[in-house]
Amino acid sequence: MPLIDPSVVDLSRLQFALTALYHFLFVPLTLGMTFLLAAMETVYVITGKQIYKDMTQFWGKLFAINFAIGVATGLTMEFEFGTNWSMYSHFVGDVFGTPLAIEGLMAFFMESTFIGLMFFGWDRLSKPGHLAVTYLTALGSNLSALWILIANGFMQNPQGASFNPDTMRMEFNSFLKLVFSQDAQAKFVHTSIAGFVTGALFVMGISAFYILRKQHREFAARSFRMAALFGVISSLAVVTLGDALGRLDYLVQPTKIAAIEGLWQDxxxxxxxxxxxxxxxxxxxxxxxxxxxxxxxxxxxxxxxxxxxxxxxPGLITLEKEAGPRIEKGITALTALKAYGQDHDASALSTFKANEKDMGYGFLAQRYAPDQDLNLITPANQSEVIAKAEKDTIPNVFVTFWSFRIMMFLGFYFVALFAFAAYFSLKNQLERNRWLLKLSMWSIPLPILACEFGWITAEAGRQPWSVFGYLPTFQAASSHGLGYMVFSLIGFALLYSAFIAAELYLMFKFARLGPQPHHKEAPEAAATAPMFAAPAE
Amino acid sequence: MELYVVLKVVWALLLGVLLSGLAVMVGMDMGVGTLLRFVGKTDLERRTALNIIGPHWDGNQVWFILGGGAIFAAFPTLYATSFSVFYVVMILLLFSMIMRPVAFEYRSKVNAGKWRGVWDWAFLISGAVPMIVYGAAFGNVMQGVGFHYGWDGQYYQDESFIWYLLNPFALMCGVMSLALSVQQGGTMLMLRGEEPIFSRARKAAIGGGLVGGLLFIAGGFWIAHLNGYAFTTPVTPGAPATPLEGPAVVQMTGAWLHNYAAYPILWVLPLLGLVGMFGAALLNLARKPVIAWWLGAIGWIGAIFTTGASMFPFLMPSTTNPSQSLTVWNASGSEYNLGWMLFFALVFTPIIICYTSWCFYVMRGKVKAEHVAHDEHSY
Amino acid sequence: MGKLFTFVGLGMVLVLALVLAVVAGDYGPWYFAWMVGTVMIVLIAGCGAVLFDSQHEKGKGEI
Structure with missing residues (x-):
């Protein structure tokens, strides 16, 4: 059976990477902003001061502009495993699909139902009732991230499932191992808190813009203060969790950590x-x-x-050499598995079982076998096949090395920025330190950049595997024709470009416009100004 | 019966429930999107129509996402194969689906006719296209799809996508699905809308119900002359789930009616569908949208379970290698997985129903145009 | 009577929180850290705002 056309695999990877990175432009802000909004509303409910309600509503409006695209592009992710990674979905769907389904049941329903109430329920709910809704939205969006990252944790370090030769796929066998896998835990906290940093810097940067222009002074100073304190702890926590993740990679994904550190020799x-x-x-x-x-x-x-x-x-060169014997065993495992699939021969099964943990390495060798058929590997050409396959066992070092470094340098920069911001805000010396305000404003996109590079580090560093040690990426794709891929890629490019243009336009428009003053005379529901009463500029 | 078989059957039923929930809730919002340009002649009328489903569309859409996730987990091989085999159609569905959340959030944020006009078209496309694709997918799956598997479980496609897009039975199913969504959306607009939206929506809803019902009857007669699929060797429902080996399957004209011949009680399902569709049309005629909404939902449930009952246990037959057809027995997840999923479904479904109903309760009542114009949060 | 219900309700929430904390603490130390940490982050941000209000009670002042 021939393998999938490599250019189709590459285009599938490109499409998945682009759509995931694009989706991830919007997700971190959602994760962080929801809790920041909840903090603002908490102060409103406790102190009863109108300004905190205005803050919640104004930042909520900017949040909504961002949230819409996050939801829209999330749909793509849920379906892309099936449309482009058919073999992957078949191979691990039994364990990987489960957290995605639970995410829908437990988290996404909660987030999406309550977000409607959060925006539309101001006049229909009591103060504590609305506050509870805001917290449930925040919890829902973060629980959503939890289940997605449990699924991703499985790709990095497959826990809680084993391969079943009778069904030719990984089957789920331990819920606790899946959910409490070290990778899933550290990844969730790292990602969620990175979202907190993104949300905090977003609010802090736009507030800094208002303070610089001496607009909405009271409003901006309070928002700045809350965001700075929110950010200073979050940015520290992100660094801590980053360290924990690095240590995990060292333990279970040695190729990734070696690539991250550019470590060729031991x-x-x-x-x-x-x-x-x-x-x-x-x-x-x-x-x-x-x-x-x-x-x-x-x-x-x-x-x-x-x-x-x-x-x-261990360095990458050592790791490559260590892969050699595993590839050899993997070839044995896969040829035995294929034989077992044909006639359920017991001896083939026991040969497979003995070499099972290296079966993924057999897939890697398939690419270089004559006619891409492992059965055609003979003692004469085996060493040549293995030598070629060895080279495939490590990720692209340049990409992994640099995406990690950019993310990490930015992480430390955020700690410093938030520390200064919190300090000067607490001392009420923001207006004297215009450099800090300007820096905060220009730093708004940086956490999003750091999140993107974090994703690249994690996923590029995982290569050549889609499920670490079990299923190579090139094996995981759907066997589409090139035309299909070109069609979908062009469509995504056009649609997503239009979206980002619309979102940036609206975001700038409403951020410039700032919070709107209230008409004191009008009663309750109509108490806020009509949305387009004031000109944009 | 062994536990594994019970779990497989339960999940097949839950698949039907999910597909029905998706059709009723998402279909309703899609119907509103499709009708937007017709029920609203002025901008304010269109905004009012949008705000009728404004607080709920996002929650409703989760049925769609949950549908994807649950098929992924409970029937991994079905998810892996169907989404890839229908690639071009699925991508079209995705493109139209992802326009919608953005359209909701962005349309009314800029007060310019051109901007809003563009988003109104986006609503029409993102309402009508997914419903047609949804129905057409049922039509195609019933006729079988060209695919087979390699030894390692990789699928291979044997037919081009044009065939899936353009065949009369699938298109008829697509139109029926669109009609039912228009009915459900129109009924919702009647429920929470005032004049002139009410009357325009009423016309559309009645039309949708009648067209849907008539096409449902036509489909019933058509299916008797189409190729169905049947096993020719004994089946072991409790066997490990893999399409790579299993009983022999043949194509046979009229095989999709075998289940009805064997269990006449199943005729209740199409009857339920017809009562739902025509009943809803009648009650909309009588200006009773609340009961009509529930009848419309019953119409959908009837239609989807009718399809399921006629195909059971087949999920997606293969035209080119019928013995590798996907069935409830060979495409499902493992016993352990189905068990855990069932546990989560049992715990969370009641909770979801509670808070969704509460959300509808809080936002109850007619949506007034004046309020939409003055509320800063409205779409 | 109403007070009693409040106390019973709060008690139940407390028990639930304890059970959750114990389970998360045993199996998922990072999950536990996230729960505690997030609550702390939200509270500290809120306290910052309250502090701002008390700093600016008299007159506008510098910010």
Whole structure:
């Protein structure tokens, strides 16, 4: 059976990456803004001051503009596994589909139902009633992220399922292992809190813009204060969780951590593991398996990655060589599995069982087997096949190395920015520090950028696998024709470009317009100004 | 009966419930989208129509997402195969579906005729196209789809997409689905709308119900002359779920009526569908939208369960390799997975029903144009 | 009577929170950290606003 046309796989990957990255432009803001809105409304309910209600409503309006595209592009994600990753869906659907379904039942219904009430229910609910609705929306959106990241955690470190040769797929066998997998836990908290940082900087940056222009002073100063405090703790927590995730990668995805650190040789290769440098800058070159223009800080790598001075961290070249025997066993496993599928021969099954944990490596070899058929591998050509497949066992180092670094540098920058912001806000010296206000304003898009690069680090670093160690990405795609892919890619490109143009236009329009003053004389529902009473500029 | 078989049957029923919930709730919003340009002649009328489903469209849409997720988890092989085989159609569905949330949120945020006009067309497309695709998918699945599997479970497509887009039976199912959504959307507009929206929506709803009902009858006669599928060797429902090996299957004209011949009680289902569709049309004629809405929902449920009952246990037969046809027995998840999913469904469905009803209760009453014009939060 | 219901209701919420905390604390330390952390982040942001109000009670002042 021939493999899927590599260019179709590449286009499928491109489409998934583009739609996921695009979706992820909007998600972090939702995760963070909902809780920030809840914090503002809490103050409103407790103190009864109208200004906090105005804050909740104004930031809520900007939030809604963002939320709509988040929901729309989320639909794509839910369906793309089926439309483009058919083999993947078949192979792990039994365990991977479950968290997605539970997400719908537990989280998405909650978020979507209550968000309607959150925007439309101001006049129909009591104060605490509406506050509860806001909290439920926030909880719903974050629970949504929880189940998605449990699913993603499974791709990184498959826990709670095993391969069933009778059905040719991974089958679910432990709910607790799936839900409480270390990867899922750390990923969820890291992502959710990164969303908090995004939301906080969004509110803080736009507030800074108002303070700079001496508009909506009371409103902006309070929003700035809340966002700065919200952000300072969140940004610290993101860094902590980032460290936890790095350590997990070291334990279960050694190829990813080696690529993140640009580590071609073992960390002990230079004499001692302790003095191994952590690279600040390097230009990794996949072809020569080395870095150019390295700038490193000695004695940092070990403690950072392994939390130890004298543990050797295996380099990519070592990891490639270690994959060789696994590929060989994988070939044995898959040929036995195929034989078992044909005649249910018991000896084939026991051969497969003995080599089962390397079956994914057999898939990797399939690409280089004669006619892409593992049965045609002979002792004569086996070593050649394995040598080629070995090269495929590590991710693209340049991409992983740099996307990680950009994310991490930005992460530390946020800690510093929020620390200054919180300090000067608490001291009431914001207006004296215009540089800080300007910096906050221009930094609004940076957390979104950091989130995108975080996603790239996690998913590019996972390659060549779609399910780590079990199913290579090229094997996971649907066998479409090229024309299908071109059609859908062009459609997505046109539609998504139109959306982002509309969203940016509205976001700038309403952010410039700012919160609207109230007509004191009008009663309750109509108490707010008609939406388009004031000109945009 | 073994537990695994029971779980498979329960999930087949729940699949029917999900597809019905999706049709009723999402179909209603789609119907409003389709009708928007017809029930609203002025901008304010259109805004009023949008705000009738404004607080609920997002929650309703989750039925669609949940449908996707539940098929993924409960029938992974069905999800993997059907979404890929119908690629071009699914992508068209997605494109039209993702326009809708954006249209809701953005349409009324800029007060310019051109801007709003563009989004009004987006509502028409994103209302009508998904419903036609939804119905057509049922029509195609009933006729069988060209696919087979390799030894490792990878599917291979054997027919081009043009065939799936353009065949008369599928198109008829598509039009029927569109008609029913117009009925349900029109009824909702009557429920919470005032004149002149009420009268315009009423006409559309009555028309939708009648067209839907007539096409449903036509489909019933048509199906007797179409190829159905039947097993020719014994079936073991409790076997591990894989389409790679299993009983032999043949195509046979009229096989989709075998279940009805074997269990005449099943005729209740199409009857329920007809009572729902024509009953709703009658009650809309009598200006009773509340009962009409529920009857319309029963019409959908009847139609979907009629289809399910005639195909059971087939889910998506293969025309090119009938023995690899997907059935309830061979496309489902593992026993452990189906068990956990059932647990979650049993715990959360009542909770969802409670808060969804509460949300409709809080937002009850007629949507008034003056209020829409002055409320800052309205669409 | 109404008070009693309030107390019983609050008591039940408390028990639920405790059970959730114990389970999350045992199996998912990071999940537990998220729950506690998020509540803390929201509260601190809220306190910041209240502090702002008390700092600015007399006159407008600098911000």
């Amino acid at each position: 960390s002990a290769a230079g004499g001692s593991a302790a003095s191994a440098p952590w690279l600040l800058f390097a230009l990794p070159d996949q072809a020569t398996q080395s870095n150019r223009a390295e700038i490193g800080i000695p004695y940092v790598l070990g403690p950072l990655v392994a939390h130890s001075f004298n543990t050797n961290i």
